[in-house]
Amino acid sequence: MRICVQYCGSCNPQLDxxxxxxxxxxxxxRSGLDHAFVSxxxxxxxxxxLNGCPVGCADLQHTGSGPVKRLLxxxxxxxxxxxxxxxxxxxxx
Amino acid sequence: xSLMTAEQYRESLRxxxxxxxxRGSRIEDVAAHPATRPHVNAAAMTYEMALDPQFELLCSxxxxxxxxxxxxxxxxxxxxxxxxxxxxxxxxxxQRTGSCFQRCVGFDALNALFGITYETDQKLGTTYHQRxxxxxxxxxxEDLMCTGAMTDPKGDRHLxxxxxxxxxxxxxxxxxxxxxxxxxxxxAHQTGAVNSHEIIxxxxxxxxxADEAYALAFSLPADAPGLLYIFGRQTNDSRKWxxxxxxxxxxxxxxxxxxxxxxxxxxxxxERVFLCGEHDFAGPLVDRFASYHxxxxxxxxxxxxxxxxxxVSALAFAQGVAGASHVKDKVAEMVHLTETLYSGAIAxxxxxxxxxxxxxxxxxxxxxxxxxxxTRFYYEICRLAHDIAGGYLATMPSEQDLQDPxxxxxxxxxxxxxxxxxxxxxxxxxxxxxxxxCGAPLVEVxxxxxxxxxxxxxxxxxxxxxxxxxxxRRLCGIEKP
Numbered sequence: 001m002r003i004c005v006q007y008c009g010s011c012n013p014q015l016d017x018x019x020x021x022x023x024x025x026x027x028x029x030r031s032g033l034d035h036a037f038v039s040x041x042x043x044x045x046x047x048x049x050l051n052g053c054p055v056g057c058a059d060l061q062h063t064g065s066g067p068v069k070r071l072l073x074x075x076x077x078x079x080x081x082x083x084x085x086x087x088x089x090x091x092x093x
Numbered sequence: 094x095s096l097m098t099a100e101q102y103r104e105s106l107r108x109x110x111x112x113x114x115x116r117g118s119r120i121e122d123v124a125a126h127p128a129t130r131p132h133v134n135a136a137a138m139t140y141e142m143a144l145d146p147q148f149e150l151l152c153s154x155x156x157x158x159x160x161x162x163x164x165x166x167x168x169x170x171x172x173x174x175x176x177x178x179x180x181x182x183x184x185x186x187x188q189r190t191g192s193c194f195q196r197c198v199g200f201d202a203l204n205a206l207f208g209i210t211y212e213t214d215q216k217l218g219t220t221y222h223q224r225x226x227x228x229x230x231x232x233x234x235e236d237l238m239c240t241g242a243m244t245d246p247k248g249d250r251h252l253x254x255x256x257x258x259x260x261x262x263x264x265x266x267x268x269x270x271x272x273x274x275x276x277x278x279x280x281a282h283q284t285g286a287v288n289s290h291e292i293i294x295x296x297x298x299x300x301x302x303a304d305e306a307y308a309l310a311f312s313l314p315a316d317a318p319g320l321l322y323i324f325g326r327q328t329n330d331s332r333k334w335x336x337x338x339x340x341x342x343x344x345x346x347x348x349x350x351x352x353x354x355x356x357x358x359x360x361x362x363x364e365r366v367f368l369c370g371e372h373d374f375a376g377p378l379v380d381r382f383a384s385y386h387x388x389x390x391x392x393x394x395x396x397x398x399x400x401x402x403x404x405v406s407a408l409a410f411a412q413g414v415a416g417a418s419h420v421k422d423k424v425a426e427m428v429h430l431t432e433t434l435y436s437g438a439i440a441x442x443x444x445x446x447x448x449x450x451x452x453x454x455x456x457x458x459x460x461x462x463x464x465x466x467x468t469r470f471y472y473e474i475c476r477l478a479h480d481i482a483g484g485y486l487a488t489m490p491s492e493q494d495l496q497d498p499x500x501x502x503x504x505x506x507x508x509x510x511x512x513x514x515x516x517x518x519x520x521x522x523x524x525x526x527x528x529x530x531c532g533a534p535l536v537e538v539x540x541x542x543x544x545x546x547x548x549x550x551x552x553x554x555x556x557x558x559x560x561x562x563x564x565x566r567r568l569c570g571i572e573k574p
Contacts (some may be wrong), residue, residue: 005146006150007146007147007148007149007150007180008150009150009151009152009181009182009185010147010148010151010185011151011181011182011184011185013188013399016148020148021147035311039146040146053132058150066152075197077463
């Protein structure tokens, strides 16, 4: 499986999204999944969009097709605490 | 090459043969010299983050000329979204450097000249825009850092350029040749000048026909023959030779590292000349550049204020006063002021519009309001930081005393807050606050991108006072709807 990770630009200083990618890479290794991480824009089977806030800049930038998973941090604007939500589906219109 | 690494950027400065003076001596290697190294490090951050996948959506962009991935600092804004991304990028980088990373000046010069050369050609039939496009393609391809040189020494501020006793107090044309022009004069307070690859020169004020020789815009390699740099002193700069803690921010310094650039009969080939005598376009170029640049201040200063707020809050915890209601109130006020600055930068970007060249331009009234707020709010944020931090900001012992085997234990004993934090932690936080809130940074937020009165001129010009009077007259019954 070719996995692409697309960052939103990471302007939310309350989050270090790179830790999420590191976790994904560790988990992919641990699970024994036959996989390769590829750069945004390259052919992929799964694109993971890492958004640091509900604005969702990674969604806006993503132009590929195929399966997409979005990781969105919500809530930090109101209670100061990130809470993580996985969303699956096609690219947001 | 389209994107340089941070290390490639540092290395790229070494071959440049420039004449740079500081305290009476030459600086040969800006990447290594203690006075300039922190500013090189800050600029290098712009290169590092453009290549980091986590930040590349903000810190890089797709060139509308080549379709290649380029640094956002060499990009021409293609949408209001690009203007917003610029603002987000500037705050993001400032949160990492805590100082000026200098590259926005050239960024704004590129965008201002893109639009103005197009508009000049449209009106006068000149060919400046194509020349500029060739230059822009070169800058983007090589990922060059440009300094935008606008401010002339000005001499007697009461007089226009052509009436100064000394004609060199505004940079001017000396000679037109078949292959180019020769210029003389100086540009003052030039941020990032000693660690840029290119200098982009623009006029400093609107001009009349008599000032034709001063209506110039052009670019030069930073090591062009005849250029001389005098690097300016900063508050406490001798601490760069003394150790680390007392610098406050040893890695990235404070403000941008400014220099006076002297042009001693410098030759500029025609392919690098973008305005030469078209005095009607001097004012629009100044306004365009200034508004782009004033947009930035609500972003990079917000990023710096994030650091100040963080340092003050950490210090309040260390000193055991974080729970005091008046401290919380002051920190809340600092946050409020910071986010107000940022709101202005976002607003003037979101309200940006397309210019005839296709490049997007900020809302000038909102951009100038943002910068005017910076000249007030940053001072207030610093005042609150000093209030919370306490008087030790101005009386701290030196790093040498902290590390001295005889004096150190006394410093540790009397500067430890007794909450578990060490004296060194307290001193480090204090020095960082001192570095960011005293001296040069205050003057920089006041006068960088223009002094407050320059913003008020734009505010009055853009405010639509006639319409406001009409609204008032209608409501109070003087005028009928």
